[in-house]
Amino acid sequence: MKPKERMLCTLEEFSTAMLSALGYLPVAGVVLAVGALLASAGLGTFIPILKWEPLAFVGNLAYDAMMVIVQNLSVVFCVGIASFLARKDKQQAAMIALLSYLIFLTAGHTTLEQLGQLAAADPNLGLYGTGQAVVLGIQTVDMGVTGGILLGFLTGWIYNRTCGKTFRPTPLRIYGGVRWSFLCIGGAAAALGLASCFVWPPIQNAVDGLTGWIAAAGDTGLFLYGFLERILIPTGLHHLVYMPFQFSSLGGTLTVGERVYAGAYPVLMAEYAMGMPFSDGIRWMYVGFTKTFGYFGIVGAFIFCARPENRRRTAAVLAPLLLTASLASVTEPIDFLFCFLSPVLWLAHGVIAGVFMVLLDVCGVTGFTSGLFSSLAMNLSAGVERTHYPVLYLLAAAEILVYFGVFTFLIRRFDIRTPGREEQVPAAPKEEKGRFPYQKLLAALGGRDNIARVDNCITRLRVWVKDTSLLDEDQLRALAPEGLIFQSKEVQIVFGFDAVQARRQLEELLGVSALSP
Structure with missing residues (x-):
């Protein structure tokens, strides 16, 4: 693969992994919006029934129940990205990601505690403005979602390279496979948590140091204030x-x-x-x-x-x-x-x-x-x-x-692939009467022995093949009109929101839960 192609594939995998972690947010957003409406004091001025306490209680409950997801997007990114990147046994990768995230938080907390740098919470503002935050009950450096994203990619990368490890001596065999992955990723998570306490505070101090200049710079400072509040x-x-x-x-x-x-x-x-x-x-x-x-x-x-x-x-x-x-x-x-x-x-x-x-x-x-x-x-x-x-x-x-x-x-x-700009969802052939012919798809991909890896993003079934010369491009295009993309040895078939089901159906035909490259 050429360097440019490799870079494009890496960038696409990066953005796809990010978006896959947000797959549940639209549903959470519906409940969050309804809760905000029912609990809105301002709207109650125009719609008196919203002042009814039981209705306000339901609104606050719905709002708070979904808001906790938004407030913990860092762990959502960590688990979602790791499981997306894992090439097999994704549920194991997700579990390791969650455990490693707890290790990451605790390593940061312990480092701050040992250095005597744990910030005291203000009675009214809590830890806002201190550069620290309580995440899942653990006080540590506030990295926003950055920590979860970094750890998610790190977990996926290490997991794919360690989950197949085996040890020959019988006493050590229990530490092979995903357990070895956990040991490696846990160590990396602890190191990342430790490093965050030394790397992130100087960045925070630099941002904090800008505030005095912003206050004195008039409209220029006000522009920078609004710009940074969004961009950061x-x-x-x-x-x-x-x-x-x-x-x-x-x-x-x-x-x-x-x-x-x-x-x-x-x-x-x-x-x-x-x-x-x-x-x-x-x-x-x-x-x-x-x-x-x-x-x-x-x-x-x-x-x-x-x-x-x-x-x-x-x-x-x-x-x-x-x-x-x-x-x-x-x-x-x-x-x-x-x-x-x-x-x-x-x-x-x-x-x-x-x-x-x-x-x-x-x-x-x-x-x-x-x-x-x-x-x-x-x-x-x-x-x-x-x-x-x-x-x-x-x-x-x-x-x-x-x-x-x-x-x-x-x-x-710039042809940016914002929501809805993905290719048209292919219609199933008429003779199948609404049921997609996965057997034909597998044959068009060169058969079972030609499949190296199967995955999906939000709208696409993604298949890596061993030999592109075995692909039946005409048949693939017939099965997926205007929804077919070739990138080196990767074939992307657009299924819309049925992409997850398509991956499962293809894996069922292959007789595996996931494939490694």
């Missing part, structure tokens, strides 16, 4: 950008009698409650603007750029994720659909978010921006004079259009 989400470093402004004197102070409010958020809520004009510190709360409105443009572009036959399905998948972003300011389910897939889109996302934060400030907007219904209710109650909310909603419409236009241009210009 995958690393978890975005907390270090907005927390000092929203919850410390860096974001402004307000003295009322003997009480001092410090930070943009406490000051804003105090001014709102006392009917006071909103101060300039509200600009640091504008990070909710893009979450509430911008994602309408992003999702609209994804749907518009999808293949015509895929648009309805794409809209059905993305709609609940959009509601979650706009109503609850939880954007990660959408963010991770394209932040690793296309750095160009992710960079544009950060730039647009930063630009509109500056525009809000220049236009004198001092309104609430987080949560579609809750911000609307608070803006209406605060009044036009205090918030200038008509300008806010005009800028919201402009941001939606800008996101839609920029993302549509970039997706088409």
Whole structure:
């Protein structure tokens, strides 16, 4: 395989592994959006029945039950990526990934503890802004999803190279196979946890050091604030950008009698409650603007750029994720659909978010921006004079259009495979009356002895063959019209959301649970 082809295959496997870990998020997003609607205090202003306590309880329960998935995406990535990359016994790889993730967390915690660097939790803010977080009950360095992603790929890579290991001496045989994989991966996880305590804090300190400059740099600083708050989400470093402004004197102070409010958020809520004009510190709360409105443009572009036959399905998948972003300011389910897939889109996302934060400030907007219904209710109650909310909603419409236009241009210009842009799902031959002929597919792939490995991503059955000269390309194209891709010795057959079932059917014909290359 040529270096360029190898690089493209590696990048595709990387992005596919990332997306495979997010396969359940659309379903979680539906429940999350419903929960946010039922528990919305702002929406209760317009729909009185939502103030009924049992209904609010159900909403909060649904919201919290799904939110725990979003809050623990790091472990989801670790397990999902490792199991996707594993070439056989995927369930074993998933179990080892989970165990190694616990080792990774504990190694980080123990290192911080031994060095006397465990941060003390604030009574109100917890560990926000300290560079540390509690993950699965273990306090360690806050790496966002980066730690889980790194460990997921590391687990998959080591597992494939160690799971077939055997030891000849009888007493040592028990340590062969997946147990040997666990020993190797566990050691690597401990080393990664240890290293994170020395590598990540300097990066956090560098980001934290920017906050003073941002505060003093006017609109340039405000742009950088909005840009970094979006662009750093995958690393978890975005907390270090907005927390000092929203919850410390860096974001402004307000003295009322003997009480001092410090930070943009406490000051804003105090001014709102006392009917006071909103101060300039509200600009640091504008990070909710893009979450509430911008994602309408992003999702609209994804749907518009999808293949015509895929648009309805794409809209059905993305709609609940959009509601979650706009109503609850939880954007990660959408963010991770394209932040690793296309750095160009992710960079544009950060730039647009930063630009509109500056525009809000220049236009004198001092309104609430987080949560579609809750911000609307608070803006209406605060009044036009205090918030200038008509300008806010005009800028919201402009941001939606800008996101839609920029993302549509970039997706088409660079042929970015955003949701819905996969090839058309092939129709089964008529003579099979709706049942796909897997026996014919196996024969077209050169027969059982020509199969090296079988896998799938979200929409494609992926088969690695030993000898490409044995492939019956005409038959393969007949079975998968407009849904066939050749990459060196890999054949990709597009099945849509039936790709998992297709892999299982083919493996059943092969008489194995998975194949190694």
